[in-house]
Amino acid sequence: MQRMGVSWVVAAVLLMGSSTGALAANKEQQLLMAELRMLQQHQQQLQQMVVTLTESLKTVTTRMDEQAATARKALADQRLLVEGMTDSVRVLREKADDTNVRLSSFTQELESIRQTIAAMPQPAAVTAPSGEPSTDPAGANPAPPGAAPAPPVNVPPPNVSPQRTYDAAYSDYTGGQYEVAIMGFDTFLKLFPRHTLADEAQLNIGNSLYNAGKFREAIAAYQRVISDYPKTESVPQAYYKIGLSYNALKEVALARKAFETVLQNYPNDPLATLAKQNVDRLPKQEP
16 A cells, blocks of 8 residues: 555656656747747848848949949040040131231232332433423323322232232132231232222122121222222122111111112112012111
């Protein structure tokens, strides 16, 4: 009997020990599971952070690529601008060199003309025994008493070509070198005042002044075309350009008068159509 009690006690103790061990193992398992869940949560957080960082890196990379592309484009544009400015400077330098060469050549021609004219003998006055001026050496056009001496006539040197002189001035005119062109045309007119191109030379003096914005001086030059070369084809052009010059000066009445002169006196000239268009564009006259 006593032995059975001891066995029961031993069994109870073993059972209790077994239960305690099971409880301890279960608690440890729960702790492990909790830690495992925490690790999973940390892993998810790390994954989310990695995704966020990856997206941020992509955004930064995209912006850097865009900025790099913009910088490359700006650099290319600046390079093109610099190259364009370099070409422009080169062209201007070439034009300046060409202008200097033209001026030097023109100056040399003028000096040659001046020296030739200065070297030409001047006609001497011949006095009759009675004390009155005699006739000229050819025996014509006797000089009246007390008359002023006739102005010297510009005789072109034999080596100066009128066509070459005109072409040089016209080349300067078409090249926009208006001051040089005016000098060239003026020299042409002094040497060849009755040449068939004289009216065009005078007209181009007015055109040079007009293109340079010197409208008053241009009007005076055009009026010389009308007065000095009244039978030439340059006259309707002169009237038309006078109208444009007055219009640029806001002198509407005078502009209208010049355009109407073209319409009335030269109705078949091609400029008549342009003159009519300009008249129509002018402000209406008040009654």
